[in-house]
Amino acid sequence: MGQTLFDKIWNKHIVKTINDGPSVLYIDKHLIHEVTSPQAFAGIKERRLKIFRPKQIVATADHNVPTVNQHLPIKENLSRIQVETLINNCAENDIELYGLGHLYQGIVHVIGPELGITQPGMTIVCGDSHTSTHGAFGCIAFGIGTSEVEMVFATQCLLQTKPKQMRINVNGELNKGVFSKDIVLYILSKISASGATGFAVEYAGSTIRNLSMEARMTVCNMSIEMGARCGLIAPDETTFNYLKGKPFAPKNDAWTNALNEWKKLFSDDDAVFDEEININAADISPMITYGTNPGMGIGINDFIPAENTFTVNEKPAFKKALTYMGLQEGCAIKGQKIDYVFIGSCTNSRIEDLRLVANFVKGKQKAADVEVWIVPGSKQVERQAMEEGIDKIFKAAGFQLRQPGCSACLGMNEDKIPAGKYCISTSNRNFEGRQGAGARTLLASPLMAAAAAITGKITDVRDLLK
Amino acid sequence: MKPLEIIEDFFVPLKMDNVDTDQIIPARFLKSTTRDGFGKNLFRDWRYENDDEEKPKKDFILNQPQYKGSILVAGKNFGCGSSREHAAWALKDYGFTAVVSSFFADIFKNNALNNAVLPVIVTDSFLEKIFAQNNEATLTISLPKQTITIDTTKETESFEINSYKKECLLNGYDDIDYLLSIKTEIEQYEQKSTK
Ligand code: SF4
Numbered sequence: 001m002g003q004t005l006f007d008k009i010w011n012k013h014i015v016k017t018i019n020d021g022p023s024v025l026y027i028d029k030h031l032i033h034e035v036t037s038p039q040a041f042a043g044i045k046e047r048r049l050k051i052f053r054p055k056q057i058v059a060t061a062d063h064n065v066p067t068v069n070q071h072l073p074i075k076e077n078l079s080r081i082q083v084e085t086l087i088n089n090c091a092e093n094d095i096e097l098y099g100l101g102h103l104y105q106g107i108v109h110v111i112g113p114e115l116g117i118t119q120p121g122m123t124i125v126c127g128d129s130h131t132s133t134h135g136a137f138g139c140i141a142f143g144i145g146t147s148e149v150e151m152v153f154a155t156q157c158l159l160q161t162k163p164k165q166m167r168i169n170v171n172g173e174l175n176k177g178v179f180s181k182d183i184v185l186y187i188l189s190k191i192s193a194s195g196a197t198g199f200a201v202e203y204a205g206s207t208i209r210n211l212s213m214e215a216r217m218t219v220c221n222m223s224i225e226m227g228a229r230c231g232l233i234a235p236d237e238t239t240f241n242y243l244k245g246k247p248f249a250p251k252n253d254a255w256t257n258a259l260n261e262w263k264k265l266f267s268d269d270d271a272v273f274d275e276e277i278n279i280n281a282a283d284i285s286p287m288i289t290y291g292t293n294p295g296m297g298i299g300i301n302d303f304i305p306a307e308n309t310f311t312v313n314e315k316p317a318f319k320k321a322l323t324y325m326g327l328q329e330g331c332a333i334k335g336q337k338i339d340y341v342f343i344g345s346c347t348n349s350r351i352e353d354l355r356l357v358a359n360f361v362k363g364k365q366k367a368a369d370v371e372v373w374i375v376p377g378s379k380q381v382e383r384q385a386m387e388e389g390i391d392k393i394f395k396a397a398g399f400q401l402r403q404p405g406c407s408a409c410l411g412m413n414e415d416k417i418p419a420g421k422y423c424i425s426t427s428n429r430n431f432e433g434r435q436g437a438g439a440r441t442l443l444a445s446p447l448m449a450a451a452a453a454i455t456g457k458i459t460d461v462r463d464l465l466k
Numbered sequence: 467m468k469p470l471e472i473i474e475d476f477f478v479p480l481k482m483d484n485v486d487t488d489q490i491i492p493a494r495f496l497k498s499t500t501r502d503g504f505g506k507n508l509f510r511d512w513r514y515e516n517d518d519e520e521k522p523k524k525d526f527i528l529n530q531p532q533y534k535g536s537i538l539v540a541g542k543n544f545g546c547g548s549s550r551e552h553a554a555w556a557l558k559d560y561g562f563t564a565v566v567s568s569f570f571a572d573i574f575k576n577n578a579l580n581n582a583v584l585p586v587i588v589t590d591s592f593l594e595k596i597f598a599q600n601n602e603a604t605l606t607i608s609l610p611k612q613t614i615t616i617d618t619t620k621e622t623e624s625f626e627i628n629s630y631k632k633e634c635l636l637n638g639y640d641d642i643d644y645l646l647s648i649k650t651e652i653e654q655y656e657q658k659s660t661k
Contacts, residue, residue, distance in 0.1 A: 015655040016648065021630030024648065026655055036550065038499035047642070064497070078497035085499050086555050119525045129549040130572060145551035145577035146501075147640070155645040157652055161628060163572075193484055194543040197572060227546060229572055291483050293546070313541065313590075325520040410493045410548075431547060 002268025004165055005234050006200045009140045009265070012326035013027045013123045015157060022159040028122040030057045030152050031108050032063055032095075034086040035412070036127030040149035041089040043304075051093045053156045058117055059090050059097040062107045063412050067375050067402035070100055079223065079413060104247075106378020109133040109346035113217060114380055116246025120235040122261040125152060130346050130428065131230075132223040137243075138235035138265045140200070143224060163229045164198055164274040167267070169205035172281035177462040180215035181348060181426065181445035183207065184222040184289035185297045187279065197227030199275065202267060207220030207281040208233060209362045213242040214352040221347045222428050225294040234266040275454035287445040288462055289430050290333050291321040296430070297443065298333065306330045324432050325440050326420070334458050336442075338422040341366075341399075341453040342435070343446050344375030345409035345427035351384045352425070353446045358390040360450050360464075366398040373415065374399050375407040411436045424452045467582045467637040474606040474617070476535025479597055480527055485540055486547035487574060491556040493548075504552055505559030531603045539566040539596050539605075545574025564607050566614065568593045579631050580640065586614055587591045592623045594656050609635060 003011070015024040031460040037059070044051065051057070064079035066072075074080035083100070090097040098104040101151045104111055109130050118134040124141040125131060127149045134141035144158065151158055170183060188195075201223050208216065216233050223231030240259060250258045269396065285299040298304065306329045310318050322329060325337070343349070343357060354376065366372050374394055376382040382404055385391055394401045408415040409427040410432070417423045419438025427434075428450050430441040451461040495507040513528055515521035522529040538557065544567040545553060554577040557565065566582040578585045586607055588596070594604070596616060606615045609632065615622040634640060645652075 006591060012659070015652055018630050021628060024645065024652070026652070026659070032470060035496050039501050039551075042500070049646075071617075082497055082499060127549060127551075129547065137531045143540075143549040143573055145549055145554070145573060147551060147580035148576065151642050151645055154642050155652055157640045157645050159630070159644070192576060193546060194569060194571070197543070197546075197569065225547075227543065227571055293486065314483060317541070320482070410488075412496065414494045429486075429488070429547060433492055434488050437492070437494075437511055439516060 002270035004267040004271040025160045029124045034082045048405040053093045065405040090186035110377030116249035129224045133221040135232040136220040142230040163200045166199040166275040167273045168208040170279045171205040179445045180218040182287045186284045189297040193293040194227045201228045214350045336458040340423035340424040342408045343371040347428045348426035349377030355449045358393045361397040372399040467561035467638045470635045477537035480540040483541035483595040490553040508556040508560045536563045542569035546571040549573045551577040
């Protein structure tokens with residue numbers, strides 16, 4: 001029987017398998033940030049251990065950092081302590097840190113790929129659920145808890161049970177105004193926020209093949225929102241072209257050798273998946289969420305479902321969500337007034353996202369009573385945006401271009417959406433309070449967010465595209 | 467870790483599907499650099515009006531004094547979303563030693579196991595039966611037998627747990643102890659795979 005892409009990488013990284021138990025999985029790259037690492041460093045110290053392979057760890061500060069005046073000390077006490085703790089821990093343990101002020105600083109899932117740290121065939125972990133993003137390069141990448149961070153610190157290994165495997169095939173051409181974010185929100189609306197729990201998901205099909213590297217990352221990023229352990233896409237010319245010449249990508253002979261290995265990374269024709277889902281790209285329209293989990297999404301011209309379409313068990317969560325969101329069952333979502341626009345997060349803060357938005361808003365003006373925050377995913381994205389003059393376009397439109405970090409994706413720094421306010425957001429989670437206590441989040445693609453910024457309400461972006 | 471065997475206690479019924487870790491412990495409480503003290507912020511925004519400890523939300527289950535006990539029973543897909551282990555730390559610090567649901571999110575399940583908070587997976591119908599009990603009812607969870615029993619009705623169901631993890635919990639071992647014990651094999655693997 002043939003092997004899946006996942007099998008090939010998995011098998012290569014098994015140190016041993018415990019009888020009737022989990023496997024010991026070797027981890028190639030470990031990414032860390034300030035929020036989920038301090039307790040793991042402390043644990044290592046308490047056990048009087050040394051970090052086993054510090055050279056395989058890369059650190060950045062992203063969750064807590066301010067997105068204005070990054071050259072000044074962090075004002076908020078606890079945030080500053082957390083960031084300083086990371087600096088000290090990295091210095092003490094000889095770990096490469098791209099902290100505030102560093103040319104490479106940024107959201108952990110943005111910098112890994114753009115620096116070429118993320119490569120096909122690798123196993124990658126991070127104390128962060130959106131580690132699934134890196135799977136876009138054809139690697140096994142997944143989020144772990146802090147105890148597991150400690151295990152990787154101590155041994156560069158984790159105990160893992162092999163997940164089941166699912167393939168989601170998306171075929172055909174995308175409609176105008178539909179982007180990779182819409183693909184993944186559409187899949188979520190079909191299979192729900194728990195639809196892939198316990199699975200590793202491979203995305204395949206002509207639509208996925210035709211996506212750029214950055215667009216593929218958006219899809220893999222939200223695998224975790226379906227409950228999946230990880231998401232993967234087989235590497236191809238798009239992947240190789242993206243990686244070539246990146247700071248940490250292999251060079252010269254090493255590149256040729258790597259390429260030979262990478263080209264073997266695909267699911268064999270006779271590989272068997274535990275589950276397979278087929279999606280027709282033509283069925284997808286620009287998506288928007290109305291509820292408080294990412295599976296609660298609809299097409300822009302659809303109506304919020306009626307309560308009686310849910311089972312008895314589902315009703316309480318549905319009702320709670322609508323009350324929280326201040327929305328009505330059975331109503332249209334188009335036309336809903338919004339107060340904030342957030343374009344950022346590890347889902348959609350890369351240079352392509354910013355370019356797309358800049359192209360669209362050029363010569364347009366934001367609606368008067370809307371606040372628009374654009375938060376680039378990294379220092380490199382920020383620099384590129386400046387070089388291309390994107391910053392000026394945003395400024396002219398009344399959009400604020402801020403400095404890199406997680407920002408209003410989870411509101412750990414000052415960038416919070418006030419209670420009761422509506423925010424259309426390109427991030428990945430619309431959970432209650434995610435963007436600030438009481439904040440109401442509607443997830444969408446960067447262009448849908450930009451369209452709402454212009455009109456001040458939820459808008460079908462296609463109405464503004466010529 | 468303290469060994470875990472039999473838990474016999476009252477339970478707190480949280481009849482809600484898809485409880486995500488942002489609800490269990492909101493992001494603004496993740497700024498600590500230690501593992502302690504998260505219990506007071508467990509379900510913070512469901513527990514208090516405007517973040518004010520003086521104003522508990524009366525309809526939230528943790529604020530209803532008739533519900534007590536060290537077992538939390540919740541709707542399906544408990545612990546979805548963020549990988550923050552702080553969610554498991556908060557449940558433990560608050561005093562929960564087991565969570566019962568028909569379905570757990572992957573990362574949360576691991577985090578709970580790594581902190582000796584036992585995730586007990588029951589069928590949807592058994593979950594309904596538990597929810598149908600009143601606040602006088604108790605549950606008995608036996609890790610050695612892998613069973614959960616509603617003490618008043620004597621209804622029992624068995625639950626799955628990976629045998630390796632079960633051994634760890636029964637003996638109070640954790641994964642690091644095991645991984646450290648095979649370090650030579652890990653080094654051998656490294657040598658082989660770089661060749
Ligand atoms: S941008 Fe949001 S989802 Fe991504 S790593 Fe930061 S907090 Fe997590």
